[in-house]
Amino acid sequence: xxxxxxxxxxxxxxxxxxxDLYAYILTLVPNIADAQDILQETAIALWGKADEYRMExxxxxxxxxxxxxxxxxxxxxxxxxxxHVVALSDEAxxxxxxxxxxxxxxxxxxxxxxxxxxxxxxxxxRGLLAKRYDKDISxxxxxxxxxxxxxxxxxxxxxxRQALLDCVHQTIxxxxxx
Amino acid sequence: MPAPDRTTAELxxxxxxxxxxxxxxxxxxxxxxxxxxxxxxxxxxxxxxxRLSCSLHRPGEIFDKETGDGAFESVExxxxxxSLFPPRSPLxxxxxxxxxxxxxxxxxxLCMMLLGGWAYKISHAPSRPYAATYQxxxxxxxxxRITGMYDCRWADSGTKTFIGASTPLERExxxxxxxxxxxxxxxxRVILEGPCAYKIESSSGGFLKHGKLTARIEHQGSAASAxxxxxxxxxxxxxxxxxxxxxxxxxxxxxxxxxxxxxHVFQGTVKVETLGGALAMLSAGESVLVTKDVAKxxxxxxxxxxxxxxxTLVRPxxxxxxxxxxxxxxxMSRRRERGLDPTTGMEDPLFVLGERxxxxxxxxxxxxxxxxxxxxxxNGPMQIDSTGGAFDGFRAxxxxxxxxxxxRAAETDPASERRGWIxxxxxxxxxxxxxxxxxxxxxxxxxxxxxxxxxxxxxxxxPVRLQTVxxxxxxxxxxxxFDGMIDLWVIVDGQPRFKRLGMTRQDGTARIDVELKATxxxxxxxxxxxxxxxxxxxxxxxxxxLKLEPIEKP
Numbered sequence: 001x002x003x004x005x006x007x008x009x010x011x012x013x014x015x016x017x018x019x020d021l022y023a024y025i026l027t028l029v030p031n032i033a034d035a036q037d038i039l040q041e042t043a044i045a046l047w048g049k050a051d052e053y054r055m056e057x058x059x060x061x062x063x064x065x066x067x068x069x070x071x072x073x074x075x076x077x078x079x080x081x082x083x084h085v086v087a088l089s090d091e092a093x094x095x096x097x098x099x100x101x102x103x104x105x106x107x108x109x110x111x112x113x114x115x116x117x118x119x120x121x122x123x124x125x126r127g128l129l130a131k132r133y134d135k136d137i138s139x140x141x142x143x144x145x146x147x148x149x150x151x152x153x154x155x156x157x158x159x160x161r162q163a164l165l166d167c168v169h170q171t172i173x174x175x176x177x178x
Numbered sequence: 179m180p181a182p183d184r185t186t187a188e189l190x191x192x193x194x195x196x197x198x199x200x201x202x203x204x205x206x207x208x209x210x211x212x213x214x215x216x217x218x219x220x221x222x223x224x225x226x227x228x229r230l231s232c233s234l235h236r237p238g239e240i241f242d243k244e245t246g247d248g249a250f251e252s253v254e255x256x257x258x259x260x261s262l263f264p265p266r267s268p269l270x271x272x273x274x275x276x277x278x279x280x281x282x283x284x285x286x287x288l289c290m291m292l293l294g295g296w297a298y299k300i301s302h303a304p305s306r307p308y309a310a311t312y313q314x315x316x317x318x319x320x321x322x323r324i325t326g327m328y329d330c331r332w333a334d335s336g337t338k339t340f341i342g343a344s345t346p347l348e349r350e351x352x353x354x355x356x357x358x359x360x361x362x363x364x365x366x367r368v369i370l371e372g373p374c375a376y377k378i379e380s381s382s383g384g385f386l387k388h389g390k391l392t393a394r395i396e397h398q399g400s401a402a403s404a405x406x407x408x409x410x411x412x413x414x415x416x417x418x419x420x421x422x423x424x425x426x427x428x429x430x431x432x433x434x435x436x437x438x439x440x441x442h443v444f445q446g447t448v449k450v451e452t453l454g455g456a457l458a459m460l461s462a463g464e465s466v467l468v469t470k471d472v473a474k475x476x477x478x479x480x481x482x483x484x485x486x487x488x489x490t491l492v493r494p495x496x497x498x499x500x501x502x503x504x505x506x507x508x509x510m511s512r513r514r515e516r517g518l519d520p521t522t523g524m525e526d527p528l529f530v531l532g533e534r535x536x537x538x539x540x541x542x543x544x545x546x547x548x549x550x551x552x553x554x555x556x557n558g559p560m561q562i563d564s565t566g567g568a569f570d571g572f573r574a575x576x577x578x579x580x581x582x583x584x585x586r587a588a589e590t591d592p593a594s595e596r597r598g599w600i601x602x603x604x605x606x607x608x609x610x611x612x613x614x615x616x617x618x619x620x621x622x623x624x625x626x627x628x629x630x631x632x633x634x635x636x637x638x639x640x641p642v643r644l645q646t647v648x649x650x651x652x653x654x655x656x657x658x659x660f661d662g663m664i665d666l667w668v669i670v671d672g673q674p675r676f677k678r679l680g681m682t683r684q685d686g687t688a689r690i691d692v693e694l695k696a697t698x699x700x701x702x703x704x705x706x707x708x709x710x711x712x713x714x715x716x717x718x719x720x721x722x723x724l725k726l727e728p729i730e731k732p
Contacts, residue, residue: 031196092210158187
């Protein structure tokens with residue numbers, strides 16, 4: 001394979017895998033901006049090591065090594081730079097990662113199911129959810145616009161997420177019973 | 179007392195929303211380590227958080243379907259490069275122009291395009307985190323996602339969709355007006371332009387009953403790849419009279435109410451095949467019209483005029499970050515911690531502490547398109563822009579200043595080597611409620627932004643307001659015998675639009691919100707000593723932004 005074609009293939013695999021990497025990182029580092037930063041660093045690291053990637057090798061396990069390294073690097077950086085920041089312990093993260101692995105077999109249809117559940121939300125709740133995950137506006141700003149306390153919106157977000165989880169559980173149960 | 183599972187749910191919500199308290203996080207940590215049910219709950223909750231984030235958060239796209247914010251623009255979105263790789267300076271051409279950059283930029287653009295997410299799953303074993311336990315799974319019924327919407331009005335009021343929604347096979351989208359972008363799992367993308375009716379017929383194309391679309395194709399090769407990707411079919415848009423088959427990159431298709439089909443190629447090559455089997459090959463810049471003649475036989479003709487096509491949906495830029503501009507960026511790259519020398523206009527890579535003597539002259543800044551120049555207010559009329567515009571409202575000053583015009587980040591590392599008053603400000607949050615950062619200066623200093631250059635750089639929007647929170651800052655553990663007094667000025671084309679004379683520390687902060695007109699050219703911010711000397715005059719402009727408004731297209 002010539003270098004440009006190898007680059008093309010590498011790029012394609014990276015693009016395909018990047019949501020996996022993002023979800024993986026976000027599970028371990030729940031802050032969206034931090035997770036995106038780590039994804040960026042991972043992307044740069046991956047690109048720097050592209051020559052070492054063997055095309056016959058599955059991409060995700062190879063790429064996840066870099067993501068895992070970047071997560072650890074971020075945690076060390078955060079611990080050093082922001083000593084006051086309290087984060088989950090390494091022990092807790094390891095336990096979570098183990099459970100995450102078991103969860104994968106159940107997660108296959110969750111995108112589709114969640115999609116349907118989101119569609120069932122009231123417009124206002126879906127709008128709030130969209131704003132929560134839009135980096136250009138903070139919940140505080142949304143609260144200011146709506147003339148309510150941010151805590152009210154955070155509470156509402158918690159209820160919406162719980163409703164979505166309930167909906168996902170219910171749908172999975174229904175589909176299994178068919 | 180709430181039930182245990184409720185408490186855990188609240189903790190998880192607080193974790194995701196970053197409102198969790200340290201004690202609560204420690205409690206959650208203990209629960210995670212001790213209780214398998216809590217771990218299960220955590221994994222499910224964070225999985226939901228990740229999916230919502232992937233589906234709903236995609237930088238740079240039109241999001242707000244409720245307000246219909248958005249605009250058409252035929253440029254690549256500026257967020258892409260600056261968001262995944264180190265921010266670029268308007269001057270940094272060496273790397274920007276390199277092949278490596280192009281490839282990385284392409285990578286990043288694709289990354290952000292596809293951050294909407296496909297249904298690939300990941301599993302992870304902590305004891306052997308790199309083990310080959312990953313699998314990819316696709317749901318066959320969904321071929322892509324909605325990745326952009328602009329002011330969509332549906333022919334059927336019952337239609338409900340949103341950015342991030344999956345696009346199932348056989349789904350028909352009938353737009354009365356507005357634009358809808360669908361990105362297929364292959365990476366190929368179509369932009370529907372209402373009024374139109376488009377049905378997704380396969381994972382590699384659809385049927386355009388009427389209306390217009392633009393398709394941009396990402397080829398993934400014809401052979402199955404080593405990681406199991408399926409070979410990609412050729413992308414085709416069918417119409418009532420023809421099939422437009424992609425042979426490379428980007429094309430537009432317009433279908434009239436009578437079924438007549440116009441195909442136009444922007445890049446690459448397409449094959450147009452009529453229902454009767456006639457073929458035409460089109461290259462970049464070429465068009466063809468497929469019509470039915472009186473005998474209902476298909477034939478090719480040259481269209482009298484090529485329809486216009488929407489080729490890109492871009493989220494409108496809502497504000498320019500002036501901290502980033504001062505630091506050498508384009509207002510979008512979140513640069514900080516690199517300032518300006520107010521006596522020369524050159525870059526200050528470090529925060530300078532010493533006195534700087536002005537020469538009474540205006541110093542144009544040639545290295546930055548958006549900064550016109552700098553000056554030190556002295557005695558008498560002062561030139562404040564590069565076209566010779568002057569202002570004589572400043573009170574007489576010493577003709578000197580201290581230090582840099584410095585854009586400080588909101589969060590700074592207390593353990594870093596940085597030092598100076600700008601890093602010792604008490605209650606800095608009052609200046610930057612949005613946590614963007616603060617421009618710190620000491621009198622006497624002024625600098626001018628070129629609003630015309632802003633309009634030129636961001637063609638789809640224009641600056642409509644300057645907003646910042648300004649005032650004198652207090653230093654931590656610093657008992658200065660002087661209170662400090664300053665004059666704050668915001669001047670547009672030589673005319674004051676805001677002034678606060680003799681402002682003291684006791685006055686607190688001043689919220690500056692200055693309206694800017696479409697014809698305004700130069701925006702000047704200046705701080706002069708208020709008459710009691712420069713001691714303790716630590717002046718801050720917090721969260722400084724230029725608010726932008728989309729320019730309405732006729």
